[in-house]
Amino acid sequence: MKYVEKLRNSGLRPTKQRLQICEVLFNTEKTFHFTINELEQKIKKQANNKISLATVYNTVHAFEKKGYLKQIPINSSETYFDTNVTDHHHFYDLKEEKLIDLDNSDVGPINILKKINGKKIKSVEVLVKLED
Amino acid sequence: MKYVEKLRNSGLRPTKQRLQICEVLFNTEKTFHFTINELEQKIKKQANNKISLATVYNTVHAFEKKGYLKQIPINSSETYFDTNVTDHHHFYDLKEEKLIDLDNSDVGPINILKKINGKKIKSVEVLVKLED
DNA sequence: ATCGCAGTTTATAATGATTCTAAAAAAGTG
DNA sequence: CACTTTTTTAGAATCATTATAAACTGCGAT
Structure with a gap:
């Protein structure tokens, strides 16, 4: 898996869930914007299994802290993230x-x-x- | 009252609550930033009476729609507004x-x-x- | 002035995104 | 494998904001 190293290098254990989220977020031609709920849907569809909502939140925040994601400052009820950092x-x-x-x-x-x-x-x- | 006309002109009835909020928001030398909760505190202190939280929300949104306030796009748990439009x-x-x-x-x-x-x-x- | 009604205010309930909790599961280490 | 630490998880808790529906008010018409 190509994301194992990336995660390890930043001190995050390459768990099944994180690798799966990496696939959804980073294994794409184009970068994109998403909310937590959109991401959850995408995971469900693309990986055909469910990751706990809490884990999605945890992971997105961990990735943001490591600089793999950016929050987009905008006034909306949901927080938007960007895979384009x-x-x-x-x-x-x-x-x-x-x-x-x-x-x-x-x-x-x-x-x-x-x-x-x-x-x-x-x-x-x-x-x-x-x-x- | 100097805000009666302002409100009437924009189709808002100059109610006691709205006028009071106008005083707090606009009767100042300098413009400022605030959250709904900060505004509520300020009203309580400055006018020495309480306006229902729902009314503060309603009024701030009404004023924003009329262009008397601006939302500041920022990711924060609370929404920030600006009297500098x-x-x-x-x-x-x-x-x-x-x-x-x-x-x-x-x-x-x-x-x-x-x-x-x-x-x-x-x-x-x-x-x-x-x-x- | 009084009446009547649309527009407002209000307390409270409901909503919904996000965070917290604490127990179970998985990963890393020797 | 045994042990420790990190991670995941479902569900509860939190907290800003919005909805509700009853009471109230401003204001034009009478």
Whole structure:
């Protein structure tokens, strides 16, 4: 399994459940956005077995902490995650309630001129809301 | 009362509760960020009486719909609102869990090059996460 | 002013995403 | 295999938010 090493290297035991979730999340051509519930559905369908909801939460949070996933800052009742962990941004289609990736190259360079004493910039995320 | 007209003009009856919330939200030198619970506390203290939590929610949502408040897109257990409805951005201090305003002039001009068919850009919001 | 009604407020219940719990299962180690 | 630690799990608990439905209020019409 190609994810065994990845997990081990980050100090996570390569359990059956984590490997299965890796398959669903990372064994794809394209990156994608998901909520915990969408992920649970996808696991059920793709792997044809059920992983406890608590485990899905645990795993997603563990992966996020290790930098394999990113949370997308958006106001929605459910939290959105992104398998694309490179620096990039998002459109949010208000009507369809859908997220669309926006590559760094689709956004001019962003220069934050204000500095906060003793703080470093960890990330810069742009959310572009779309309407009809 | 200076808020009676404002409310009437937007089709909201100027009720005692709404006027009181207007005082707390808008009768200040500076704009500010708040959660519903922080607002409830502020009302209790400033006006020395209690408005039902449901009414605070209703009112904040009504004001947001009318454009008197903005939701701040951020992943937090509570929803943050902003009395500053002009185009601007935010720092988010991850450690302190505090929001800090970032004027448009503190951010270089942002140019969204990608276009989505049939959609208009409603807003462009930048969230800059800070760490120590 | 009073009436009547749509719009509001309210306390409380319901919802729903997320986290907690503690017992069972699995993984790593020697 | 025996033992320890980590992980999984079902179900309970939590907590922000929304729904409910009864009481109340603002306001125009009479």
